[in-house]
Amino acid sequence: MLTENKLSPQSEIHYSCYYTRSCGGEQFIPEHAFSFQISGNLTLTGTDNVYTFSPGDFRLSRRNQLVKFLKEPPPGGEFKSISVFLDQQTLRNFSMEYGYKAQNKYEGDSIITLAPNPLYESYIHSLQPYEHMQQSGNKNLLSLKLREAILVLLQGNPELKDVLFDFSEPGKIDLEGFMNKNFHFNVQLKRFAYLSGRSLATFKRDFEKIFHMTPNRWLQQRRLQEAHYQIKEQGKAPSDVYLELGFQDLSHFSFAFKKTFGVAPSRI
Incomplete structure (x- = not known):
């Protein structure tokens, strides 16, 4: 059954794992999410396109998006992905500290496919120790990993500043x-x-x-x-x-x- 889920993470770093069977549903994405597909296939259907991700693929899901998803584990295996959520306050603080600002209104895809990059790969590998570090006592460490994710994304795709630092809310549309x-x-x-x-x-x-x-x-x-x-x-x-x-x-x-x-x- 398709049900809406607000993809609002319980933690900044979120692991998704499903065993043996496919899982489908709907999600509202309130915050930008930098994600890596570890195993299995993911199909996302947005308002503008259908996106398919395989093991080794990176993506940035823009905030304020509606998507349908289908998570398919490989034969005899399990579906796995990892996402890092970049909340608005973290991005605002980063913008003020480093002087980044959106210059143009981004009009591209709601789910942005990111080309493989050694920086992305190194960053994702560095997240493994944080899987079980979501307690409040590790807040400062997790905050550093979020800032690192922003720097890595901007290094690999400087044009993403128009996505990450656009703090406007949805305007009145047709x-x-x-x-x-x-x-x-x-x-x-x-x-x-x-x-x-x-x-x-x-x-x-x-x-x-x-x-x-x-x-x-x-x-x-x-x-x-x-x-x-x-x-x-x-x-x-x-x-x-x-x-x-x-x-x-x-x-x-x-x-x-x-x-x-x-x-x-x-x-x-």
């Missing part, structure tokens, strides 16, 4: 275009509101002016329309469609589909 691009994410309305640059009350008011119905009703109708198209025209299985389009479970999807179209999705 709501109709935003919702048609993101309706398949099963997230709370307050998340849609925030990412479209609105308070929840303003989001609901603007939404009904544009779509002439409540957000929840529109989301279900839009998802069902897309499901009908994918099943009938693209030959997809209902069990695949409901996951892709943000329904909580297959039974709820089938009930809503039959109520809307008068026939079960398996009968299309």
Whole structure:
């Protein structure tokens, strides 16, 4: 089942490990994350693209992004990755100390693929002793590793300053275009509101002016329309469609589909 998780780490350095079976879901990424794929494959579906990462790949996930993920362990093995989260306060402090500032608005991918770099590799290898050092007493050591990650990223990709030191919050954007691009994410309305640059009350008011119905009703109708198209025209299985389009479970999807179209999705 796809569920939204706020990818807000319990610690600055986060290890992800899954055994034998694939794991899928949704995440909201509130902070930049510098990650390395240790084993297995990771597929991330954002609002702009689909990204696939294999062992040895580095990536930077930009903050304030919605993604669907699929973690696939290798045959007989386990899925492993490591991520270092760069919170806004750490980046602000770094900016003031070293004088780094964003100069241009970054308009690139939400997940940035980073070319292999000896500095990246050395840094990731240095993190192994910190796996079990998340206690408060090691805060200063962990803080140094975060600052090191920022320096390493800037050394390998100086243009990342426009990503890391952009401290602006999402601005008010075209709501109709935003919702048609993101309706398949099963997230709370307050998340849609925030990412479209609105308070929840303003989001609901603007939404009904544009779509002439409540957000929840529109989301279900839009998802069902897309499901009908994918099943009938693209030959997809209902069990695949409901996951892709943000329904909580297959039974709820089938009930809503039959109520809307008068026939079960398996009968299309």
